[in-house]
Amino acid sequence: MKRKLIAAVGAAALTATMAACGSDDSSDGGGGSADSITVWLMSGSAPDPWVEELNAAFEEEHGVEVNVEIQQWEGIQDRLTTALSEDGTVDVLELGNTQAVGYANTGGLADLSELSEEPWTESMLESAVVDDTFYSIPWYGANRVVVYDQSIWAEAGAEVPTTRDEWIEALELIDENTEAEPIYLPGQTYYVMGGFVADEGGAFAAQNGDEWEGTLNSPEVEAGLGFYGELQEFSDAPTDIDEGEPQQSTDVVPNGDVASWVGLPWEVVNATTAIEEAGGEADWGFFPVPGKTADELGHVFLGGSNLAVAERAGDQELARAWLEMATSQEWSQRFNDAMDGTVVPNRSDVTAEPAAGTFAEAMVASADVGFLPPLTPGWANVEVEPNPIKDLMTKVLNGEDFSSVAEEADTEMTTRLNRE
Known part of the structure; x- marks a missing residue:
């Protein structure tokens, strides 16, 4: 449906x-x-x-x-x-x-x-x-889960991970043993990155009295973006786009040899439909975004x-x-x-x-570790292009110094968060 x-x-x-x-x-x-x-x-x-x-x-x-x-x-x-x-x-x-x-x-x-x-x-x-x-x-x-092509993972000898480290190991096996793109992950999918920041105990912004201020220039955000960068190295996607342009579920995944991607329930429906309309057959498996340790799943935007x-x-x-x-x-x-x-x-x-093995099973498993962006009217101003978080991600993934870029982004974030 x-x-x-x-x-x-x-x-x-x-x-x-x-x-x-x-x-x-x-x-x-x-x-x-x-x-x-x-x-x-x-x-x-x-x-x-x-x-x-x-x-x-x-x-x-x-x-x-x-x-x-x-x-x-x-x-x-x-x-x-x-x-x-x-x-x-x-x-x-x-x-x-x-x-x-x-x-x-x-x-x-x-x-x-x-x-x-x-x-x-x-x-x-x-x-x-x-x-x-x-x-x-x-x-x-609703929240995102990792969607993977079971046949490609089987070919690579990769297993469903329970930790971040195991996730990287699985992508390395796919990279070494198959011709597939291990993961499709554009450089600006910032809600996925935000989950890694939440894993570290960080956030995009924080309230200080009656005002809001950007908190991107922090060790927690640097660590979260650092792990995002590790994943993004396994992707052929550009660093200056997000998952919506082109739409990963209809314009990318059905048209390429993609071993895994991070998606929402409606995206899986659309990707499956596109593959079947082209005469193929989807062979999806699903797992929650892994956490730093096996006893806690990774945070996801709820x-x-x-x-x-x-x-x-x-x-x-x-x-x-x-x-x-x-x-x-x-x-x-x-x-x-x-x-x-x-x-x-x-x-x-x-x-x-x-049912076991379904998207829903993986999604519900992550619901208890959901996170939300700053709940303030000013958040809409942050999301207006050029989005400072997206720009930060692209610049850092392209090799620019994190601290200087994050400080600049925080100045812009603070202005936008408090703009009437």
Whole structure:
């Protein structure tokens, strides 16, 4: 089942110029008196049958109509900014998890603290809470795993690694014993690199009082990028591109002899489809990104989506009721089952038992060591090209001095993080 998760997994853009969305007496819509509510969901996020069954159950219980409006990720920032600054445009909305804190900070989202005691997946909560207040609820997560061609690895005599060192050893065997590219890894895949930084205890940025500052010029970032560089030496990919241009799953992997790559669930679906359409057969295996030692997996960027209630919703009471039902144990379990293991569950009481050897098994295994970028509206400014983290990676991989390049990048990061 094809599910386009990329925009939710990638850190979504969010400007800091959103109009303040203060609450007033009309924000509760009169306490559940509306005859309909409007729900914004993103294209590809939820299977149609799940949405239809959920809404039928809600409508039967509450006697109101649910109008679901499917949104596209492209341009969603501007549409959300407008909708959340107006009364009654949307009641419940889906947000990329890196968007949620920014909209909460600008007053656009309602306080959902009454749902704080539910057994939410711990690694997803950081994006839902601001100053100990819940402004959104985790809906689903997804993270990258290592995808490998089992036949090439068998030819090379390489085994699935459990540590970083074993990962390098496997790539060396593939390089020595086959004609395949051991790993496809462009020089600017910075969320993969960020996981290695998190393994070292580092981060891209940190909050200092009311301000944010870049923390790239640190031993932790240098070590994380150093390991990324070790992997990248086994790749033929340029150092000045990321995994999206060209898209690795459709433009690279199906058209070359690639032994392994780091990808998301939707990318595996697309790569498999492209290979089969060309008359081939995919022979994938999957393993979590290894950690420094065998007793802890490597950190991975945990993307995904949250659900929230607009502060200016036409009817907050009904909106909260819909969100509470949608994220209940029953409907979260149904959602997880409908997604066929392509997402990390939002609740610890949802049963997720993916089949052995599947992408889902490897993905769920890493969910507890997920990390997120700095959750601040200014993060969107960092991701605008030229991205200082990407530039840092390219320069260092091309042999420039880490400290001087990182110091320059931190100056730019700090400016962008605090820009209004």
